[in-house]
Amino acid sequence: VKEIYTTLYRVAGDSKIVNALITAAKNGKKVTVFIELKARFDEENNLRWSKRMKAAGVRIINSIPGLKVHAKVALVKRETENRIHYTALIATGNLNEVTARFYTDHILFTTNSNLVRELELLFLFLVKRRKPESGSEVLFKHLLIAGFNLQRSFLEMIDAEIRNARQGKPSGIIIKMNNLEEELLIKKLYEASAAGVKVQMIVRSICCLAPGLTGLSENISIVRIVDRYLEHGRVFLFTNGGDEKMFIGSADWMNRNIYRRIEVCTPV
Secondary structure (H helix, E strand, O other): OOEEEEEEOOOOOOOHHHHHHHHHHHOOOEEEEEEOOOOOOOHHHHHHHHHHHHHOOOEEEOOEOOEEEOOEEEEEEEEEOOEEEEEEEEEOOOOOOOHHHOEEOOEEEEOOHHHHHHHHHHHHHHHOOOOOOOOHHHHOOOOEEOOOOHHHHHHHHHHHHHHHHHOOOOOOEEEEEOOEOOHHHHHHHHHHHHOOOOEEEEEOOOEOOOOOOOOOOOOEEEEOOOOOOEEOOEEEEEOHHHOOEEEEEOOOEOHHHHHOEEOEEEEO
């Protein structure tokens, strides 16, 4: 391993992950960590770990003013037989050993060249510590990243389901998330329902969409899962005329996630 890049949002009090990053830096690896100091309730803990990592030689990139980095991603650069290989980790939950005991989350560990290339572009952007600019969404064709192309991409995928339903092709949407609040995406789901698209949703907490209403949302159903584990994963499945598209990621459909955070969703 030559280089490690990762984001950290909520860090455990005695984090084995952070201790491993510190060890890697002491062993001569180039380690870059973007740590979100504005993670609510964890500000002090994240600041403490930030100082410890910096003292050990980890390159620390702190919060971007006016923007939270909520993405749960990592990128590892390895050299094998004089060739460089990249491995990416894209998750729905934090790299936190404490919450991992009772949160249900999903992680994609991949060497897919399209995904690792775009994740590297994202880390290069984060290092600059600035907000996304209009038109910069062209950087990303495969990853969905809030602030760049995430909302537009989801709206386009729902539009595709609407067209397929009207043309008699297979259509349908299944979405699992923590919270549903953002107005444009909710309106688009109502539009899909009116077009005959069956929309199944699992929404754990805040939900501003009213399902099952005649003339508005009769094709939308919503359930909540309350069980032993806290359902934290975000999963998006689109029938796409029979050629299914599936995504996982860190983004709920809330104003804060769509407009004021960096989030990453990946195709599976």
